[in-house]
Amino acid sequence: MRGVTASGYLALSIGLLVIGLLVGSLIGRTLARRTSSQPVVLTVSDLVQRVVHSSHNGVVVLNHFGDVVLHNPRAAALGVVRGSQVDDRARKAAELVAASGEVMEVDLSPLQSRGGRQPEAVRGEVRPLGDGFTVVDANDESEAVRLEAIRRDFVANVSHELKTPVGALALLAEAVLDAADDQIEVRRFSSKILHEATRLGRLVTELIALSRLQGAEQLPELTPLAVDEVVREALGRSRLAAESGGIEITTDDNSDLVVDGDRTLLVTALSNLLDNAIAYSQPGSPVSVSRRTADGFVEIAVTDRGMGIAPDQQHRVFERFYRADPARSRMTGGTGLGLAIVKHIAVNHGGEVKLWSLPGTGSTFTLRIPAHGAPAPRSGDEPEGTRPAPAVNDRNNGLVPTGDIRLVPTGADGADAVDGDHGGKL
Numbered sequence: 001m002r003g004v005t006a007s008g009y010l011a012l013s014i015g016l017l018v019i020g021l022l023v024g025s026l027i028g029r030t031l032a033r034r035t036s037s038q039p040v041v042l043t044v045s046d047l048v049q050r051v052v053h054s055s056h057n058g059v060v061v062l063n064h065f066g067d068v069v070l071h072n073p074r075a076a077a078l079g080v081v082r083g084s085q086v087d088d089r090a091r092k093a094a095e096l097v098a099a100s101g102e103v104m105e106v107d108l109s110p111l112q113s114r115g116g117r118q119p120e121a122v123r124g125e126v127r128p129l130g131d132g133f134t135v136v137d138a139n140d141e142s143e144a145v146r147l148e149a150i151r152r153d154f155v156a157n158v159s160h161e162l163k164t165p166v167g168a169l170a171l172l173a174e175a176v177l178d179a180a181d182d183q184i185e186v187r188r189f190s191s192k193i194l195h196e197a198t199r200l201g202r203l204v205t206e207l208i209a210l211s212r213l214q215g216a217e218q219l220p221e222l223t224p225l226a227v228d229e230v231v232r233e234a235l236g237r238s239r240l241a242a243e244s245g246g247i248e249i250t251t252d253d254n255s256d257l258v259v260d261g262d263r264t265l266l267v268t269a270l271s272n273l274l275d276n277a278i279a280y281s282q283p284g285s286p287v288s289v290s291r292r293t294a295d296g297f298v299e300i301a302v303t304d305r306g307m308g309i310a311p312d313q314q315h316r317v318f319e320r321f322y323r324a325d326p327a328r329s330r331m332t333g334g335t336g337l338g339l340a341i342v343k344h345i346a347v348n349h350g351g352e353v354k355l356w357s358l359p360g361t362g363s364t365f366t367l368r369i370p371a372h373g374a375p376a377p378r379s380g381d382e383p384e385g386t387r388p389a390p391a392v393n394d395r396n397n398g399l400v401p402t403g404d405i406r407l408v409p410t411g412a413d414g415a416d417a418v419d420g421d422h423g424g425k426l
Contacts, residue, residue: 057139058122064098064132066091078122079110080138093126094134103127108138121145158207165200169193207337222349224372225266227257227291227298234270235289241275246283249274255291257298258372261349266369269345269353270300272338273365277304280363297351297368308359317355318343342367 052059058075060068068086075081080090093106108122124138172193179185235249242249259266270289277287285305292299309317321336339353342365346353350370357363 057137058124060086060090060136060138061129062086062091062094062134062136066094069133075136075138078108078119078138078140080108080122080124080136086136090124090126090136090138093124094136097126097128097134098132101128106136162200162203165196165203168196169200172196203337222260222262224258225261225263227259227300228254230261230263230266230270231289231291231300233263233267234274237267237271238274238278241278242287245278245281247278247281247285247287249278249287249289251289252291257291257293259298259349259369260372261369265345266349269342269367270302272342273302273367276338276365277302277306277363280304280306282306293371294368296371298371299366299368301364301366303362303364305362308361308363309355309357310359314355314357318353339365 052070053072055072055074058078058080059070059072060075060081061070063069066086068081068084071081071086080087086094087108089106089108093104097104104126106124106126108124109120110118110122119140119142121141121144122138123141124136126134126136128134172189176186176189176193179189231251235251238249241247274287274289281287281304287305288301288303290301290303292301318339320340342353346367346369351368354366354368355363356366
């Protein structure tokens, strides 16, 4: 009987323990649900701290000793706070503000360039908070300073480029007046006036085009466009310049490639590349155009056998008004804007323009535009630049550009031409 009683007590105890555990678990879950359903209560101090830490500006609070009481990560990124110390310029300004009670602006730009994409121009505003406390509100103005520098350079370059033809026109007009009785001199000076007027008109036209491409006006909608038609129209525009310079332009076969683009802009870009190749080629040397697809892009390559571009100048050829050979550019009437326009047209189409060049051998400019139906490139996949286009020297010092054409010597004079299996000539 005692054994049965002991067994019963043991079973009862275990049952009660299990029931207690279940009840405790249920109570715990109920309390957890109630706790999770209750909103988190934030104080004003918590909200202010979140605002300060999420601010795009650098915020630093200083006490009357100039010690840092509070600062956000942005202040450290801008260099206003290093470790636990505030910039000396901000500290001295804070002392003056605490004494006078007036708001003060201070330049907190780095005294030494740190390289990379670090802030280069930081402007701070120091305000009194009372009781000896001050706040430094720092803002990164690097982009505004950079744009202002570009604007000044642009205005200076434009002023110089416009002054040259305008001054020439005035001098030539005076020369025509002085030689009014000499028909030969009048005709000679008149032809020079026409040349300078044409150059001035072209410069103004290209400045307007570049302004539109840089965002002054909305660009037209991109539509499916046959690449062969773009090449054909650009060749037509460059025909007269090629014939005048004794340059033969050759192309590969029609490709039936299609891109999403604006016809006028793409024809302008390719025409500028052809005109550039013609201007920097010797009379009788060849210029070739080839087409192909690569990684979802349509590549149109323009190859010349001209003077080439030195490696230290290749990264600058797409700058406004930059000329690899200023003397030759003046002789051909170039404005220095053609390649800058090409670059912006390519970027506005989601593409880029690449350069391969070797001094004394020639250059290959490759216009890369996303093919019709190809997915848009992600940001950073195709950085803008002048990465080398695949081109090598063959044993006859010819160029093998990025298409299916090959320059081979032909004729007694050694002039190069495209292999007849790959297409026609201009």
